[in-house]
Each structure stands twice: as C-alpha cells, then as structure tokens.
Amino acid sequence: MSRYIIGRIGQALLVLWIAFTASFLLLQALPGDAILIKFQNPELGLGPEQIAALRDAYGVDSPLWQQYLQALGNFLTGNFGYSVVGSVPVAHELLTNLPATARLASLGFTLAVIIALGLAFLATLAPFAWLRTAIQSIPSLFVSLPVFWLGIMLIQIFSFRLKWISVINPGEFEGLILPVITLAIPISAPLAQILIRNIDEVSTQPFVAVARAKGASPSWVLWRHVVKNALLPTLTIAGILFGELLAGAVITETVFGLNGIGGLTERSVRFQDTSVIQAIVVFSALCFVAVNLIVDLLYPVFDPRLRRLKGAPA
Amino acid sequence: MSTPLLSVENLSVAYKEAERYARVTHDVSFSVEPGEVVALVGESGSGKTTTAQAVIGLLPENGRIEHGAIRLNGEDIAHWTGKRFDAIRGRQISLIPQDPTSSLNPVKTIGAQVGEILRIHGERDGKAIAARVIELLARVGLSDPELRARQYPHELSGGMKQRVLIAIAIALKPQLIIADEPTSALDVTVQRRILDLIDELRRDTGTAVLLVTHDLGVAADRADRIVVLQGGRIQETGAARQLLAAPQSAYARQLLADAPSLSAGTRAARSPYPAAVIPASEDAILVENLVHDFQIDGRKNFRAVDDISFAVRRGTTHAIVGESGSGKTTTVRDVVGFGRPTSGRISIAGTDIASLKGDALRQFRQKIQLVYQNPFSSLDPRQTVFSIVEEPLRNFGRLDAAARADKVNALLERVGLPEALRQRRPRALSGGQRQRVAIARALVLDPEVVVLDEAVSALDVTVQAQILKLLDELQRERGLTYLFVSHDLAVVRQISDTVSVLQNGRQVETGPVAEVFRNPQSPYTRELIDAIPGQRSHANV
C-alpha cells in the first residue's frame, strides 16, 4: 500500500514539474516580454539604455536554460518573480488576493453542493413523473449558461429591476450574494448531473430490490443504500470542479469588479504580465494535483472494496 | 377447503414501452399452500420473474398489474401500495434474489445488512439485533459468524453471499419465500448445497417457497408442484411427479425432452468411427503437461493451470469440465493460441503452436476456431451477419467476392439462418440466432478443430438443444474435432466422447464420458455428477 502512495505522489510531482516547464517555455521564453510593453510607453520617458538596464535587472537576456533553472529554483523557494504591472513580488500579489477568492470560492462551492444535492433528491423523490423529468433537465440548462451573462442577468434582475441588492457600496455580505450565486450555479450543474445519473444507476442495482424486499420504504432505501453509493463516484471529479471553480472566480470577479485571484488573472492577461500568469497556472495545477491526490488516498476510507487491493483477484 | 397461503388469479402484467403498455403475462393463475414448494418454470421471456415480482409488489417502475388478484391469506394485495405493502414485505413475504454478487450493498457490512430487516420491522435494541444476526448467520451455515458480520460483501464468495441473503430472507420467519433463480449464478456444487439449505430451513419453519427457475431439473428435485410458463401464459400446472412422468402439454413435453439433466444417459457412439479405432497419430489436439502461471502484482505467481494433458482424436469431442477458477478458460486460450503457456506442449493437427509467431500464427488460425460463450459480446455490433461471416475469408484473401458470397450464403443456410436475416445486425437477432452466426463464422475457414467455450451455456434449454443438435450434425458432416468447455456435466454427457475434469487448475479425472459417469475415480467428479439436478425425481419416477 505504501508503495502505491509513493508512486502516486511521484506521479503528481511529475505532472507538476511538466506543468511548470511547459508554462515556463510558453509564457516566459516565447512571447514578447511585458517589460517592453510597460516601459516602452513614451509617457514614461525612458531611454533605450534605461530599458536595457531594467532588462538586465529582470534577467531576461541571459540564456534560456539559465533562466529556467533560476526560475525553477525560485519557484521551489516560494519566489515567483516580480509583477511588472503591480511593481510588487508575485508572491505578494497572490497572498493579498487569495483570501478574497478563497472566501468566494468556498461559499460558491458550498452553495453549489447544496443546489446539486437538492436537485438530485428532488429529481428522485418528487411526487409526479413529469415534475421529476422537469427537475432532471434543470442541470443541463445550468451548464449551458455563460457565467458572465448569468452574473449580468442577476445584477439586472435583483439590483436594477427589483432593487433588492444595491450595486453601489453594498455591505460585505450583500456584495457577496450575487457573486456566490453566479459562481455556484454552473458548478452545481455537472455535480447534479452525475448525482442524478448515479442515483438512477444505483437504484436499479439488485441490492436495492433486496432492501425493498426487506420491507424498507423508498426513502429508507434512498438514504441508507443509494446515497453513499451514488456519492462516492462524484469524489473523482473533485479536481475538475476545483478548476471550474477557479475559472468561474476569474469571470465572476471580473463581472462584479471584485478583487481577487480572478481579477488579478484578468488584469495580468490584459497587460501580458507573464510571471503572474505563470505563478497562477502553476498554483492552480498544484491545487488540482493535490485535490486529486487527496481524493485518491481517501477513497479507500469511504469504499471498503478498495481497502484490500493487495488481495487475490476475484 | 381452507384458503391457500397465496392465490394468484388471472394475473396480467404489462410493461410500458414507448408510451404503450404491452402485456407480458396473460391470466396467470396458481396457488401456493402453506409449507408447499411451487416452482414457476419457464425460459427467458416466459413471464416467470414478472409474476414473482408482482407477488412481492416490486414490479419495475414501468410495469403495472392490468387485472387479476394476488391473494395472501385471502386478502387481495395486488393493488396495495406504499406503507401497507412495506409492512408485509420481509415479514410475511421475503425474497432470495438471483445474483448474490450484486444483491448486497457493497459499502455496508454483512451484519448491518442482516440486521437491517429487523430494524425496519421495529426492533430497536441494538444488542438484541447483533445477537440475532450472529444466530442467523450461524443458522445458514456460515463459519465464524462474528467475523462474517463485520466483513463486507466483497470479502465473501458467491455461495457465502447467497447464504447471507437466505439469512435475511428467513430472519422474520415469513410464510412465503420467493426464490428467484436462487442458484443460477453459482457453481454447480455450490448450487446444490444452497438448494439443500433452502429445503432444510423450509422444513424447519414450515415456510412455503415460490421457486422461480429455468431449470426443470431443479424444479423436479425441489418442488411439490410445478407451473410451466411460456410467453406469459401457463402451459401446464400439476404435481411435480405427475407432470414429469406424463406431461400433458406439448411445451412441457418439449422442455422435458430438451433438458439435458433429465434426458437419459449418454449418446450412442458419436463419431463415424469409434474412438479406439482411430490411430493415435490422428490426434487433432495434443496437450502435454500444460502449465500456465500468472503474475499478480508483478511478484506473486499464481498457477492457474497445473500439469494438464489430454489428446483428442480427429472427429471426436473432448469436454473440459470445471467450475469457476478451475483453469478451463486459461487452458482453452492457450490451445487456441491467445495465451502463452509457461511450459508444456500443445500441438494442433500436427503443428506445435509454441513456436508460432506473427504471420505463421495468423496462418495457423485457419486450423482452429473458437466459439465464445456470449454471442452478444463476440459479434461486432456494427457489422451485418453476412459481413461477420465473410470476414475470415477476406482475412486470408481466399476466393473472389462472388465465390465468397456463395460460400457464406451456403453456410448461413446450413446453420439455419434464413436469408432475411443476413443484412441484419447482431442486435436484431435472438441469442440462438447469434450463436448460429458465431458458429458459421468459425466454420467458414473449414477448420479442423472448433473450440466451444461454454458455447451453449447462455441459451435457453430449447434453444440449447437445437444448437447442440446442429453442432452434432456439423461434426458428422465435416469430420470436425470439438473441444467442448462447460460447467454443465449434463450437457457434456450428451455431446462428448471423452472428458477431462479440472479442479483448481489440476486435472482430477480424464477418460471416456460413459466410463467417467459410471465409475468416477475422484471424489470431486462424484460430487459434480451428484450435483446435476433432476436426479432425485428421476430415481422416484
């Protein structure tokens, strides 16, 4: 078993290393650089030799492999370079923006799970067949919504038509309501779809019929037999959902003009602030890999079938 | 006259298909007296399972009772719903399901699942439940019940799981147990022990059993009365002994004739020449000291096949018999050239196949062909019947298109597939028809040896009988050599000249079929022969 864990961690590190290398090559080595974009602006009045001095200070003219090793070493020690636009270290940018995004993302994720569970159970337990069918089709509507448009629509309806939520200087909590909903709805859709499908699949398993034959009511069977078996496979998409969450945060923060990693990303792309983008890419890859690793290692805790991997074949 | 325990009256059940209800059972009526065993016998599509599901109120969502009554102790429960039915399920009627492997919740312990039925019906005292669970597990013959209660389903064998399910079914001493094909997913020897257990428990408690089975032999052994169903209609009902001795309906007579376990004895000399007359040099298959190891986790060695030897004379049939895990599948794959044995020699029609590689191996395949157990998965769903059978000829560039078509059409005609079916895809065929296609594909290259891997096991008995007959005729016409792999000794007795019995990778017995049946040398073979259903009544009749 420990051999499996070590192998799994090794694989995760390999993926991270390739991600770093690829992003370094694509973002740092290939494109025209941010320094020129920023400092060539005539308004700054910098001469060519001053720009050259700046280039020297940023180390962009040394050979590629040297830059690569330098960057790798820096990343491993937590030094993600310098944000050209913000004129502060990237690590500083990340740290100042992380809490806001983390709050938005965790609230959004929680709400998404609640919506998904609610939809899945309603789609199973609702009294009429037509109602169940209707509820089952909601997630496919949700996945088809452009996130940014959803945000705008929510603002339009709740802030401008109904005037429930103020757009100008809302309170901290009030200001989060619409962004959290905007973020949660598209995330809840794939989750609800998988849950509904799993519940359907598990419900046709013979052990469900056996439980019914014991005299269990449909809701007893749902809660005590179906739910756990249906929830387990959703764990495997946790990593993907994390990525969706981050992407959703970028758009949501842009639409609502919030500060955070998302807003930072949008700004960095606009100004080609590549060291920030690279740091965000590697950071999100790290989170993805970590989430998947944790899920893989925890899975046997929830699923007894995987606890005895070393046993003889069935 | 006292009221019967269960009385099904003119029951018609329909399933909703594409907005329309289609009836699957028509006016089915029968009754079960207290303590009696009644068998519902029929092939797939006969409505036997539907009837059983209706009795316990667990029809699939798209099914409904169109008319008729289901009386339990005189009270019509056919249209009971919800809580009312829940209260009698498990307490008065319980179920032993078909497939023990998927019938237990994989993420709950055995103890929790047995205890659940007590909990559902109002037992709150945790200690009492735990004690009763252990008692029940011990009652169904599980060793170390305390350990079993803590284990999860995947840690138990199929037979043990079925015992757990029986423990659940008898927990509240119901008046009626519905046993839906309770042993068809199990090995033959396990099958017999499970049926014995159900019998014993039934006698102890006086519970009646409604036994659903496709196997007339099982019904003959275990039931007091038999209800024969076909196409959703009752063909015949009667006391088991009477029905078996003198079936009244044509269908029951055919079932009886086609059931391998009930038809008498071995066949007459099967090959055109008696086996002994053919010289040993005419061995079509020669397997010597075959050993096959598998690596598990890259380290441990698992010996799936351990020193197996047999020879098959040209034009005869050799059967390999064994239960799951006996090594019969591994042996067959090595013989056909899909597997690489660890050691030993395999020679097919004089060619040693260990040395074959690449194109030589490909050319060799013209000599030996395999027919799979499952005609659903061994035919490409996107090809037509014609192109499936034509493909081997194209592979070897034999014949031009017109000659190929002639040959394929002639062969399809021979295996009994009408012209109308030739442009269909496998999905549009029945199981028997598909197996005919698979046989045609195997024969189109005119091989010398055909390996039949459980080739009739998935088929209904009447279809099975037709396919066995076809195989027999083809063998005589073409001088084919068959290697027939099966778990079913009754079928083997019908079709083979010689037989090898495998157990855990070892060959425990080999010899002419008649002799092995008359005088088995190993206790395992004895057990297998005894496990063939249908023998008890046979002795009685």
Added chain:
Amino acid sequence: MTSIGSTDILVSKPRNAAGNPLLQRLRGVSPSLVLAWGIIALVVLFAVAPSLFTSFNPVQGVPAEKLKAPSLIHILGTDALGRDLFARIVYGAVHSLTGAFVAVLVGLVVGTTLGLFAGAVGGLVEEAVMRVVDVLLSIPGLLLMLSIIILLGFGTVNAAIAVGITSVAGFARLSRSEVVRVRRSEYVEAAFGSGGTFLSVLWRHVLPNSLTSVLALAALQFGGAILAISTLGFLGYGAPPPTPEWGLLIAEGRNYISTAWWLTTAPGLVVVLVVLSANRISQALGKVGR
C-alpha cells in the same frame, strides 16, 4: 429441423416490442431533439446567409435610432450607436460558429489522433501521451486558454485555437479509453482469431466502435466552445469591436444594463439556446453509441 424454430427465444430483452425498425426509429425521435436540430440549422443559416434574415446593417448604425427598445421594426431593439441588435446577432453567428467549429476541429483531430495512437500502440507511448494529457487536465480550462492567448495574441482565430487546445485532453482521454475498451472486447479477439491483421482489425472493428462516443463528445464540445469563445469575447480577448461577436455584444451591452436590458439579455439567450441544442444533440448521439 435445423431451420430456426419459433422457439428461438430472445435472450436479451424480451420486453422490447419487435417491429419495423424505421417506424420504431421515427416514433422514438423526441420533440426536443427535433427542436435542437432546428435551432442549430437556423443558426447555421444565420452564418451562411445573414442577409436573408435582416436588412439592417450590423456595423453601421443610425444615431437617431439609438437605444430603442424592441419593437416591430427592431425586433430586439437597438444599441447605443443605433445598430439593430437582431442584425448584429445574425451577423455575429458566423464568428461564434466558425470559432466553435475551428475549436472542435483542433480538439477532435489532435486529441483523437493522440488518444487513438496511445490506445492502439500501448506501452511507453501510451504512458507518455497520458502524462501530457494529465498536465493539460491539471490546468483549469480558462487559465489554459488565457495562457495560450497570451502566447498567440488576441483575435477570433487565436481564441478558437486556444479553446481547441484546451479540449485536446478530453478527446485524447476519451478516445484512448474507448480504444482500450473495444480492444478488450471479445469481437476484436474473435477478429484476430479468424486471421485478422492488426491494421485490418483496427480499421474494421476498433475505429468504428470507438468513434461514436467521440462524436458525442464533439457535439458536447461544440456547445462548450461556443460558451468559451463568448467568454473570451466578453473578456475582450477575442474578436475586436465592432465585430458583432456574441460575447462582445454582451460586454458592450453591459454599460447600458440599467436602461437597455435587451442589449445583454437577447444575445445571452441566443448563446444559451445554441449551447442547449448542441448538448441535446450530443446526448442523443451518445445514446446511439451505447
């Protein structure tokens, strides 16, 4: 009697009513699927022949007509420069559709080739391809798109390529697993057993049986690509103004959110409808593949 008897009973699903397959197929088609195909066909027509649907100029506005609410003349109203919104949506279809088409094509061709190759050859090649796929999957789609756009620069085609590259991993993974599934099937073994060569089996059995679900994914990705391209357009990384790209339309309408609701609502609804239709078609394709 060797001909097939009437007792040859279906082993599979006895409850399936047999009958004329064509009739059955027609009866089985659901109205929502027809509607989905209808919407896609209409939008394709928008892209091919926009002038059939509107006589207004999508780029040149009439200042006097600015910010008019939907009416009989301007059925979806006008924007701040007096341009007819319906005309802009109709003329915008070509940008969204070609963008999505290019994106799916890139993903389908590159991803499926990689996946088929990995699945068919196996061994080290498979291992290497799948590690690359893992890396692509480990980076959130939007970030990957943005990184590629930084590399390639802003614009319609570049945005489409970025979206396409992002979907490569999905196609590669699916096609590989399909190939592996089909390769393990008995009918493929049977094909080898009756003398098939590697290439003939790959061509006759593995490819046709693996590609159905890849096709379903392509339809799904088409919807996804429309969403992604409109997102990039909204963020300002796609087509430059005054191109009537749908995402850009919504971005432009955002400034008039309090006064001209139609400017954001209408193009968004169009995107939703097209994406819904693509997903519905994908679902139907996936079912056929079962």
